[in-house]
Amino acid sequence: MHEISLIESIIDIVLSEMSKNNITKVSSISLKIGKMLQVMEETLRFGFEIMSQNTPLEGAEIIIENTPVIGRCKNCGNEFQIDDWFDSCPNCHQMCVEIISGKEMEIISFEGY
Numbered sequence: 001m002h003e004i005s006l007i008e009s010i011i012d013i014v015l016s017e018m019s020k021n022n023i024t025k026v027s028s029i030s031l032k033i034g035k036m037l038q039v040m041e042e043t044l045r046f047g048f049e050i051m052s053q054n055t056p057l058e059g060a061e062i063i064i065e066n067t068p069v070i071g072r073c074k075n076c077g078n079e080f081q082i083d084d085w086f087d088s089c090p091n092c093h094q095m096c097v098e099i100i101s102g103k104e105m106e107i108i109s110f111e112g113y
């Protein structure tokens with residue numbers, strides 16, 4: 001259930017940004033979540049609902065954008081999107097791929113008043 005720690009950090013970050021921007025209530029939060037994190041959207045939304053209770057984030061809408069997993073071939077340097085864990089490089093067909101994107105969680109923006 002690593003969703004819980006993700007939610008904790010989302011709430012922490014938004015709370016500290018709110019105080020900097022004189023916002024007292026948050027209405028929506030836009031997130032970018034790398035597919036590789038394998039976050040269960042339903043779990044994230046439900047967990048957020050529970051964990052944001054009695055905070056200024058309570059009731060905020062969560063907007064999730066999934067970012068694709070991008071790998072780079074260690075053999076030829078080709079960068080490509082990975083849809084399957086066993087994908088090989090489309091250029092040289094080697095299996096030595098390093099993941100360069102798709103593991104991150106980012107708060108794009110949030111709205112409030």
Ligand SMILES: [Zn+2]
Nearest residue numbers: 073076089092
């Ligand atoms: Zn390659």
